[in-house]
Each structure stands twice: as C-alpha cells, then as structure tokens.
Amino acid sequence: MIDGFMLTKEKIYIEAARLFQEKGYAAASMRDLADRLELRPSSLYSHIRSKENLLEKICFENAERYGALMQECLALELTAAAKVEYLLRQHIRIALKHPTSITVFNDEWRHLPPVSLKRFIGMRKVYEENFCTLLSQAMQEGHFRSFDPLLVLNTLLSSLLWLHRLDARATLPKEDAVIDLLLYGLRST
Amino acid sequence: MIDGFMLTKEKIYIEAARLFQEKGYAAASMRDLADRLELRPSSLYSHIRSKENLLEKICFENAERYGALMQECLALELTAAAKVEYLLRQHIRIALKHPTSITVFNDEWRHLPPVSLKRFIGMRKVYEENFCTLLSQAMQEGHFRSFDPLLVLNTLLSSLLWLHRLDARATLPKEDAVIDLLLYGLRST
DNA sequence: TCTTTGCGCGAACGAACGTTCGTGTACTTG
DNA sequence: CAAGTACACGAACGTTCGTTCGCGCAAAGA
Numbered sequence: 001m002i003d004g005f006m007l008t009k010e011k012i013y014i015e016a017a018r019l020f021q022e023k024g025y026a027a028a029s030m031r032d033l034a035d036r037l038e039l040r041p042s043s044l045y046s047h048i049r050s051k052e053n054l055l056e057k058i059c060f061e062n063a064e065r066y067g068a069l070m071q072e073c074l075a076l077e078l079t080a081a082a083k084v085e086y087l088l089r090q091h092i093r094i095a096l097k098h099p100t101s102i103t104v105f106n107d108e109w110r111h112l113p114p115v116s117l118k119r120f121i122g123m124r125k126v127y128e129e130n131f132c133t134l135l136s137q138a139m140q141e142g143h144f145r146s147f148d149p150l151l152v153l154n155t156l157l158s159s160l161l162w163l164h165r166l167d168a169r170a171t172l173p174k175e176d177a178v179i180d181l182l183l184y185g186l187r188s189t
Numbered sequence: 190m191i192d193g194f195m196l197t198k199e200k201i202y203i204e205a206a207r208l209f210q211e212k213g214y215a216a217a218s219m220r221d222l223a224d225r226l227e228l229r230p231s232s233l234y235s236h237i238r239s240k241e242n243l244l245e246k247i248c249f250e251n252a253e254r255y256g257a258l259m260q261e262c263l264a265l266e267l268t269a270a271a272k273v274e275y276l277l278r279q280h281i282r283i284a285l286k287h288p289t290s291i292t293v294f295n296d297e298w299r300h301l302p303p304v305s306l307k308r309f310i311g312m313r314k315v316y317e318e319n320f321c322t323l324l325s326q327a328m329q330e331g332h333f334r335s336f337d338p339l340l341v342l343n344t345l346l347s348s349l350l351w352l353h354r355l356d357a358r359a360t361l362p363k364e365d366a367v368i369d370l371l372l373y374g375l376r377s378t
Numbered sequence: 379t380c381t382t383t384g385c386g387c388g389a390a391c392g393a394a395c396g397t398t399c400g401t402g403t404a405c406t407t408g
Numbered sequence: 409c410a411a412g413t414a415c416a417c418g419a420a421c422g423t424t425c426g427t428t429c430g431c432g433c434a435a436a437g438a
Contacts, residue, residue, distance in 0.1 A: 008415085026215035027300065030396060042398080043416045051396065107296070111216065147370060151362050155370055159348035173340050181336060181344055185374020197385085219426060231428080232386045240426065 009047040011037055016054045017100040025055055025108040055108060056116050062105035063123045065094065070130050080134045081143035085183060087131065088156065092175050095163035102164040128153060145188045156182060198236040200226055205243045206289040214244055214297040244297060245305050251294035252312045254283065259319050269326035270333055274372060276320065277345065281364050284352035291353040317342060334377045345371060 006014075015036050019028045030051055034041040048054060069090050073083050095102050109120050135149040144152075159182060163173070204225050208217045219240055223230040237243060258279050262272050284291050298309050324338040333341075348371060352362070 024213060024215055024299070026213055029394075031394085040417055041396085042418075045397070046415050110213070145373075148362070148366065151366060152370065154351040154362075155348045155367070158351040159344045161350055162343040162347040173337070173343075177336065177340060178344070181341065181374065183374070184334075185370065185372070218424075220424085229387055230426085231388075234427070235385050 008037075008039075012044060012047055013054065013057060014100075017058050017104050020055070020058070020108055021100045021103040025104070025111045052113055055104070055111060056113075058101055058104045059109045059112060059116075059120055062098070062101055063120060066127055067123060069094075070127055074130065079143060080137035080141055081187075083134050084131075084138055084144075085179060087134070088160075088179060088182060089175060091157075091160050092163060092178055095160060096166075096172060099164040099166065106161065106164065128157075131157075142188055144186050147186075152186065197226075197228075201233060201236055202243065202246060203289075206247050206293050209244070209247070209297055210289045210292040214293070214300045241302055244293070244300060245302075247290055247293045248298045248301060248305075248309055251287070251290060252309060255316055256312060258283075259316055263319065268332060269323045269330055270376075272323050273320075273327055273333075274368060276323070277349075277368060277371060278364060280346075280349050281352060281367055284349060285355075285361060288353040288355065295350065295353065320346075331377060333375050336375075341375065 012033070016028075016033055019033050019036065022028075023032070030044060031041050034044055037044075069087070073087055073090075076083060076086065078086065110117070112120055132149045132153050135144065135152050138144040139146050139149070160178075163178075166172070201222070205217075205222055208222050208225065211217075212221070219233060220230050223233055226233075258276070262276055262279075265272060265275065267275065299306070301309055321338045321342050324333065324341050327333040328335050328338070349367075352367075355361070
C-alpha cells in the first residue's frame with residue numbers, strides 16, 4: 001500500500017501499474033485493484049475512465065518520457081558514440097527508478113486498444129530509427145566497430161530488459177559496470 | 190493454419206503456442222483456439238486436459254530442452270569460456286527455430302498454477318546457477334574480463350530476448366555476428 | 379454383423395469480468 | 409442555513425470465460 005498524503009486518483013495509477021506488473025494486464029482485474037486500495041470496484045470509476053485508459057496512461061507516459069529523452073539527447077553537442085552512451089545511461093536510470101511503470105510499458109502495450117496501439121507503435125518506431133541512426137553515425141565516425149545497426153540496436157535495448165524486473169530486495173547493479181559491459185565490445189579503440 | 194498430416198492433438202499444441210504468443214496466455218480464450226483449428230470449443234477437450242495444462246506442456250517442454258542442453262554442455266571437454274560460447278550459440282538457434290514456443294516459455298510462465306510455477310522456478314534457478322558458475326570459471330581462467338557474474342548472466346540472457354520475437358518476415362540475424370557482439374567485449378585478450 | 383472406440387458437436391453450467399446507476403453522506407461554498 | 413460537489417457504495421447489467429455432459433456418427437476390431 002501507499003502511505004502518506006496522496007490523491008486517490010494518483011494512488012489508483014500507482015497501484016494499477018504494480019498490479020499490471022505482477023499479474024499482467026489481462027489477468028489483472030478491477031476487483032483486484034479495488035481490493036488493494038481498500039475500495040469497492042464501483043468506486044474506482046469516480047476517478048478513472050476505464051481499465052483500458054489506465055493502461056494507455058501508463059504506456060504513453062513512458063513513451064513520452066523516452067521521446068523527450070531522445071530530443072534532449074539529439075540536441076547535445078556530443079559525438080554520436082557519446083550520445084549512445086548517454087542514452088544507455090538514461091535507460092538504466094529510468095529502468096531502476098520506475099521499474100513497475102516501465103515493466104507495464106515494455107510488456108503490456110500490446111493490450112492497448114487498436115487506435116492507441118497504432119500510435120504507440122509509431123512512437124516506438126521513431127525512437128528506434130533515431131537510435132539506429134546514431135549507431136550508424138558512431139560506426140561511420142570510427143568510434144564503434146562496424147555491425148548491422150539494427151542488430152546492435154535490438155541487442156542493446158534487449159540487454160537492459162532485466163533491470164526493471166529486478167526484485168526490490170536485489171542489490172542494484174552498478175551503472176558504470178553495465179555500460180562498460182555493453183559498450184566495451186562495441187568500441188573500435 | 191497447419192497443413193499436411195498431423196494429429197489433432199499436435200495441431201492443438203502448436204496453435205495454442207501461436208495463440209499464447211500473439212495474445213498472451215490470459216487474453217487468449219479457448220474459443221479463439223477452437224476457431225483457429227476449425228473446431229467447436231467443446232471438441233478441444235476430447236484431446237487436452239485444460240488450458241492450464243497446455244501452458245504447462247509448453248513451458249516444461251522448453252525448460253527440459255534447456256536443462257538437457259546444460260547437461261550436454263557440462264559434459265563437453267572444453268574450457269569454461271568455450272562452454273559459454275557453446276551455450277549462447279544454442280540459445281540463438283533454439284530461439285530462431287522455436288520462436289513461438291520460446292516466447293510462451295519466456296513470457297507466460299508466471300501464469301502457471303502454483304505447484305507447477307514452483308517447479309518451473311526451481312528448474313530455472315538450477316540452470317542459472319550452472320551458467321553463472323561457468324562465467325565465474327571463465328573469469329578465473331583468465332578468458333573473460335572480471336565482472337559480477339550475475340550481472341553478466343542477466344545481461345547476456347536478456348540480450349537474446351528479441352530473437353524469438355522477430356517477425357516471420359524479418360531477415361534472420363547472423364549467428365556469428367550476434368556471438369561476436371556479445372562476447373568480444375567480455376573476452377580479456 | 380455387432381460392438382467398441384474416438385471424436386466432433388450443441389447446449390448449458392457457474393464463475394468472473396468491466397462497467398453503470400441511483401443513493402447516501404460528508405464536506406465545501408455562498 | 410441552503411445548495412452544491414465529491415466520492416464511496418450496493419446492486420445489478422450484459423458479456424465472456426473455462427469447462428462438462430450427453431448425443432450422434434463413423435471407423436475399427438471381433
């Protein structure tokens with residue numbers, strides 16, 4: 001449960017993310033959610049629109065987080081290789097700071113209703129294209145070894161997926177060690 | 190659909206894996222499954238026990254596949270580093286050869302009923318411990334750079350998770366390139 | 379030929395689902 | 409004090425779920 005002062009609406013969003021993370025969106029019921037908040041199911045609807053809308057909020061909140069990150073990154077005056085490192089560092093920090101929300105974002109987006117789903121996939125595509133371009137540039141500039149950029153992109157992004165699933169009791173991995181492990185083999189020097 | 194001669198029971202298992210992959214276990218219904226097989230829902234139960242049992246079969250079939258792989262690997266006369274490379278190669282091949290089944294195995298195991306869930310987690314624990322030991326040995330033998338073995342394990346296994354999700358139309362990644370990308374930075378020479 | 383077996387089917391079951399609606403109540407505002 | 413707002417609630421809705429049961433038919437075995 002959530003302690004301290006907090007609006008019921010905020011509590012619902014936070015607990016929904018936790019519930020969706022634990023059980024998955026489809027297996028999580030509004031009755032589950034109400035129980036955890038010590039509310040009756042019908043009371044939820046004084047604060048939220050629908051179960052689907054909870055998922056949309058969680059997914060797009062994070063999609064926009066990553067979108068903003070990419071814009072901010074592209075505006076930096078750095079080499080492409082340094083931008084990639086910057087992005088990866090932020091990915092690690094985001095995954096460790098918002099694990100529940102990011103788990104839902106990563107694993108449950110396919111349950112979005114058709115219109116939202118399309119928009120979501122579009123946003124991800126833009127992000128991945130930008131990321132891929134940076135990888136290509138870093139290779140052309142000679143900072144990274146030559147690889148299929150799409151292969152590298154998929155591998156890099158995939159390799160971080162365990163971070164947000166970490167048990168709350170687990171000792172957090174060191175950011176520098178993760179970066180070292182991911183990038184050392186990519187660099188050409 | 191599935192062409193050629195095949196027992197109805199086998200068709201059900203194959204189509205169930207596809208359905209669970211597409212929609213997720215909880216969101217997939219037995220009516221969906223029956224539709225795809227051009228059967229009525231009740232007819233499924235002439236061949237299978239329950240929906241849960243379908244999931245159990247898929248998950249443990251793969252758990253045992255990996256268990257056997259590990260036993261076979263440990264029996265090889267190779268350095269620890271070479272064993273790790275061997276395991277990773279097999280992981281890639283398995284993911285590309287059985288993408289639907291492996292997706293269900295990777296993503297849907299948490300919907301197993303309590304008893305099966307416990308057994309499944311136990312099997313995974315054993316596998317990961319063996320893998321982790323190999324990584325430690327490879328570091329002690331000087332073939333791999335020194336890292337927290339658990340960090341390396343999580344990163345390596347995670348980094349392959351995109352393979353089994355690949356669209357059937359996508360061009361398959363080259364096994365050697367993936368191995369190179371994963372291990373180059375890990376090796377100490 | 380008679381009997382058994384395998385299996386596809388329609389109908390129906392109880393349970394759980396997301397959600398709506400009208401009500402009661404406790405604050406806030408004028 | 410009166411009016412309005414916010415919100416928790418019980419009851420109920422229509423739907424979908426996994427599954428069971430008994431029936432009928434066709435192929436296989438004696």
